[in-house]
Every structure is written in C-alpha cells, then in structure tokens.
Amino acid sequence: MLGSLRKPLSPRHILLISLTWLSPASAFDLEIHGSNTVGATLAPMLVTGHLQQMSEREVRSRATGQENEQVLSVRANGKSVSVLVAAHGSSTGFRTLASGQAGVWASSRPVRPGEADQVRQQADLTALESEHVIAIDGLAILVHPSNRINQLSIDTIGQIFAGKIGNWSQLGGENLPINLYARDDRSGTWDTFKSLVLGKTFQLDDSARRYESNDQLSDDVSNDPGGIGFSGLASVRGSKLLAVSDGNAPALSPNQLTVASEDYPLSRRLYLYTMGERTPEHARALIEFSLGAEGQALVAESGFISQNPIAVKPRFDDSVPESFRRLTQNYERLTVNFRFAEGRTKLDNKAQRDLLRIKHFLDQHERSSSDLLLIGFADTQSNELRAQMISELRALSVRRALAQAGAANVAYTGYGHFMPIGGSGDQRNGRVEVWIKIR
Structure with missing residues (x-):
C-alpha cells in the first residue's frame, strides 16, 4: 500500500489528533529539522500551504532568534497550531528525529546506512512509509556572470575544488585566480557534492570559504569574478549557471526535463523522513499534502523541480x-x-x-x-x-x-x-x- 495514497486527512481530523511522538517539552505542535536547502524556502511554503487548508485565517511567521529558524502558526477552531522549521543541515535533522524531538527530518541527501541502523528497532527509514521524496533539485555549479566558461566536466570541477586547477586561464577563461565557495560540513548539499564530485579522488582545498546558507554563497559568488561555488538550484540568484558533463555523456544544463528525469549528472532528491508507524498524524498529513498535486505545485513555485x-x-x-x-x-x-x-x-x-x-x-x-x-x-x-x-x-x-x-x-x-x-x-x-x- 503506497503511503501517499491514503485518503487525505481532513483539517478537522488534524486538529483533533494527539501528537504522542513529539517530546513532551516541545512548545510546538510539530518540529521539522534538517537541511537548509529544504528548510530555507521549500519547507516553510509547504507548511504554510498545509496550514492554510486548516483555517481561513492568515498563516503567521515569526523568527525564533536563532538564525535559519522560523515558526509558522495559524488559529483554527479556537486553537493555535504552530510548526517550527529549523534549517541547520541534514545531519542535525537526523539527530532530532532519532531523539523524538522532530516529527519530520528534512534532508538533501538519502539516509546513511549507519543512521538507518541506529533507529531500525523503531522504524525502517528506507521503507516507503518513512522515506518521502518531495522534490528534485539540481546541484548548481555557479560562477560570476562575466565568466566566459559555459560548461565543465565533473572531473574538472573536482580538480578545481581540490586546488589542482587554480586559475581560470587554465580552462580557457580570464587570467584570474579561482576562489572557492562551498557549503559547510553539516549540509546535505555538501554531502552530495562530496559524493558526486569529489568522491574518493579529491579533497576540498583548505582555501574554500564555507557557508551554512545556499543563498549567501550564491550572492558572494555573483560578486566575485574569480569565484566558483555550488548550491541548490533554487539559489542560483545572480550567479551564472554552468552545464555539466559526466564521462562521455554530453554536457547538460539543469532544467525542467533534465533535473526532473534525473538525467542531469548533479541532480539529487530532496527528502522528508518520518518514523514509519510512529509518525505523528500531523506530520503524516503534512507529508500527504507535500506529495500531492497542490504540494508539488508549491515545489515548482519555490524554484525546485516538481514531480507532477x-x-x-x-x-x-x-x-x-x-x-x-x-x-x-x-x-x-x-x-x-x-x-x-x-x-x-x-x-x-x-x-x-x-x-x-x-x-x-x-x-x-x-x-x-x-x-x-x-x-x-x-x-x-x-x-x-x-x-x-x-x-x-x-x-x-x-x-x-x-x-x-x-x-x-x-x-x-x-x-x-x-x-x-x-x-x-x-x-x-x-x-x-x-x-x-x-x-
């Protein structure tokens, strides 16, 4: 039985449920922790769309005082329903899900075998009822708009970020030193880049500047004529996007078809993970909404690639x-x-x-x-x-x-x-x- 095919929960049903899996100390009806790629824009949009189904009142957003966190809430049937979205990196999301603090783990990488083993007695995170692909993203390779390079192979990108190619003139570009911009170690975007580009052959050069935020990384690359970085597709902003080739296959630019079909060599899936049968009903309803046609329309609106x-x-x-x-x-x-x-x-x-x-x-x-x-x-x-x-x-x-x-x-x-x-x-x-x- 497909987890996304159950009859959707009604707003009234959602309001009456008991959220027994959440930590008793939680001040929120649901906590979503994890990926900045998912949590910066997409998760808040999905939560907002979901909460709007529960009430005709406006969904409100407020900061918590912590960077990359926000609380979304709505008043429905005399009760305030609130959802915390904390976007500090994919690995942080697993830890809070495993502890019971988070009802949903947002991740820009698949669950690791070691992580799945840690909670296997509670839930199988690789099973259909726990692993939910909510969007497809293309890992964007970004340069300054003035850069005349239009495409690179994965191997060349690896050499650049390992510091083995240090000047754009070596690739047919201007005589400019190459400056590296990379996501931080807690990021699923970094995990994806490390796996797909660096692999076991290369290590990131120590000169690389590290970022928690995709958007800030992209903004800084767009202001540096010698810069190159990587981010989620929704964070290209003012930077120039490069086509990427793998092996003997032709270079592809990330677009609706190449990313949705996962033909683009740096495409990746974005996930929401839940604890199988232990998933709180409020989290379960959010998953249903996110996987459905309305949720996927919001995915497209957010800048990621919808699965519709x-x-x-x-x-x-x-x-x-x-x-x-x-x-x-x-x-x-x-x-x-x-x-x-x-x-x-x-x-x-x-x-x-x-x-x-x-x-x-x-x-x-x-x-x-x-x-x-x-x-x-x-x-x-x-x-x-x-x-x-x-x-x-x-x-x-x-x-x-x-x-x-x-x-x-x-x-x-x-x-x-x-x-x-x-x-x-x-x-x-x-x-x-x-x-x-x-x-």
Missing part, C-alpha cells in the same frame, strides 16, 4: 542516433524516469509513487495508457544482446507495475546500452523513460 509530470519535446544534440529520433518522432517525453533500488530489480520508493502520478496525468489530460511508450536502457554490458535484453526487462517491469496502478497494456521497448547519461557503471544509465504520443 509534464510532457516536453526534448532538444536532441548530434550525439542522438537517427534510430532514436525515428522511434520518438511522434512522441513527447514525460518529466519522469523510472529507476530501481540499488542492487535490486524492484522499483525504488520514488518510482512507486510516480506510477500513480502517471495514471493521474493520463486521467487529467483525458489520455489512455495506449498513448504511452516505455523505453528501457541498460548500463554498458559485455555485448549488445545482453544490454538489449536487460533494457527490455526493465521496461517490462515498469509496464507490469503501471498495469497494477491502473494503466494497462503500455507499449514498451529496449534501447540497450546506447545513449548513456553518465559514465560506465553509473546507476542512472539503467533507466526507463516514459514517452507520450503527440496529439
């Missing part, structure tokens, strides 16, 4: 084979990819919810499942026949899952290990794209 599918006609570059152009010439691509849990053949938690999003898209636009085409892809294999078989099996797996969600008999095919979006061995290469006929 839309149809897009991609712009193909010269690397796209003619056979693929013919295959998709009468189709548009939906902004969703189906991916599989690492090391498994079953769909991951996001994909489980995307099944119903596609069914809702079809119903909303009065389309049928016969309008869809699933195209499976495989990572590099020892021979083309094996790759073709794997890609078709992946597409068939999604076809069966869609049938269970109410969209039966969807057409499918495999495209082998051609058109990779990452380097060899990148899990993102093994995907299933969703296309829909042009009317």
Whole structure:
C-alpha cells in the first residue's frame, strides 16, 4: 500500500489528533529539522500551504532568534497550531528525529546506512512509509556572470575544488585566480557534492570559504569574478549557471526535463523522513499534502523541480542516433524516469509513487495508457544482446507495475546500452523513460 495514497486527512481530523511522538517539552505542535536547502524556502511554503487548508485565517511567521529558524502558526477552531522549521543541515535533522524531538527530518541527501541502523528497532527509514521524496533539485555549479566558461566536466570541477586547477586561464577563461565557495560540513548539499564530485579522488582545498546558507554563497559568488561555488538550484540568484558533463555523456544544463528525469549528472532528491508507524498524524498529513498535486505545485513555485509530470519535446544534440529520433518522432517525453533500488530489480520508493502520478496525468489530460511508450536502457554490458535484453526487462517491469496502478497494456521497448547519461557503471544509465504520443 503506497503511503501517499491514503485518503487525505481532513483539517478537522488534524486538529483533533494527539501528537504522542513529539517530546513532551516541545512548545510546538510539530518540529521539522534538517537541511537548509529544504528548510530555507521549500519547507516553510509547504507548511504554510498545509496550514492554510486548516483555517481561513492568515498563516503567521515569526523568527525564533536563532538564525535559519522560523515558526509558522495559524488559529483554527479556537486553537493555535504552530510548526517550527529549523534549517541547520541534514545531519542535525537526523539527530532530532532519532531523539523524538522532530516529527519530520528534512534532508538533501538519502539516509546513511549507519543512521538507518541506529533507529531500525523503531522504524525502517528506507521503507516507503518513512522515506518521502518531495522534490528534485539540481546541484548548481555557479560562477560570476562575466565568466566566459559555459560548461565543465565533473572531473574538472573536482580538480578545481581540490586546488589542482587554480586559475581560470587554465580552462580557457580570464587570467584570474579561482576562489572557492562551498557549503559547510553539516549540509546535505555538501554531502552530495562530496559524493558526486569529489568522491574518493579529491579533497576540498583548505582555501574554500564555507557557508551554512545556499543563498549567501550564491550572492558572494555573483560578486566575485574569480569565484566558483555550488548550491541548490533554487539559489542560483545572480550567479551564472554552468552545464555539466559526466564521462562521455554530453554536457547538460539543469532544467525542467533534465533535473526532473534525473538525467542531469548533479541532480539529487530532496527528502522528508518520518518514523514509519510512529509518525505523528500531523506530520503524516503534512507529508500527504507535500506529495500531492497542490504540494508539488508549491515545489515548482519555490524554484525546485516538481514531480507532477509534464510532457516536453526534448532538444536532441548530434550525439542522438537517427534510430532514436525515428522511434520518438511522434512522441513527447514525460518529466519522469523510472529507476530501481540499488542492487535490486524492484522499483525504488520514488518510482512507486510516480506510477500513480502517471495514471493521474493520463486521467487529467483525458489520455489512455495506449498513448504511452516505455523505453528501457541498460548500463554498458559485455555485448549488445545482453544490454538489449536487460533494457527490455526493465521496461517490462515498469509496464507490469503501471498495469497494477491502473494503466494497462503500455507499449514498451529496449534501447540497450546506447545513449548513456553518465559514465560506465553509473546507476542512472539503467533507466526507463516514459514517452507520450503527440496529439
């Protein structure tokens, strides 16, 4: 049973619930702790939208006196309902969730195995009822607007932030020293950058300036002609955004399609985590709202990428084979990819919810499942026949899952290990794209 498919709780029901999992000392009805990327703008918008469903009165916001914290409250049925949003980094959110202080952990990275093990007796944080993908973000590589560099490879970015490339002239730019701007160690944005860019090959140079805030980092880069930094996509502001390439795949700029489909090599998921069956009903209702169509519309408004599918006609570059152009010439691509849990053949938690999003898209636009085409892809294999078989099996797996969600008999095919979006061995290469006929 999908956690996001239960009948939504009514505002009256929400007001009557008992929040037994919260710390008795809490002055708030719900506490959300964690990522600055999520907590700076997105989480307050989602909380505000959720509280507005409970009352016709204005939702009020006040500071706590602590930086990157705010309290959102509304008066409903004679009772004040208040929610604290504290955005001090993804790791802080896990600690407060595990202690029972927070009802929701906001994170810009997936839960770590060690963290999941710490609370496994209370809840499985990797399960569908605990792990909730609320938005897709692109890790933005930022430079000054005057910088004439337009794209970089992940390896080159790693060398820059490790201090191995120290002047823009080495990359075809101006003769200017490179100044580094990075998020702090408590940040999920830093964890993502460290994992996707630095890896085990590079270490961040000691000269890098560190920030708790995405917005402040971006503002400082936009004022430094020699600067380069990284932030969440919603914090590009006045900086220039670079396209990024991975391995032999073409460079991609983060946009609605490349980020929503997670084709962009520095795309990432933004999460809300809860404690499974121990989740307070107020937190559960907020999750339901956030994953639904109204919540996802607020995700788009906040500057992140919504998971509500839309149809897009991609712009193909010269690397796209003619056979693929013919295959998709009468189709548009939906902004969703189906991916599989690492090391498994079953769909991951996001994909489980995307099944119903596609069914809702079809119903909303009065389309049928016969309008869809699933195209499976495989990572590099020892021979083309094996790759073709794997890609078709992946597409068939999604076809069966869609049938269970109410969209039966969807057409499918495999495209082998051609058109990779990452380097060899990148899990993102093994995907299933969703296309829909042009009317």
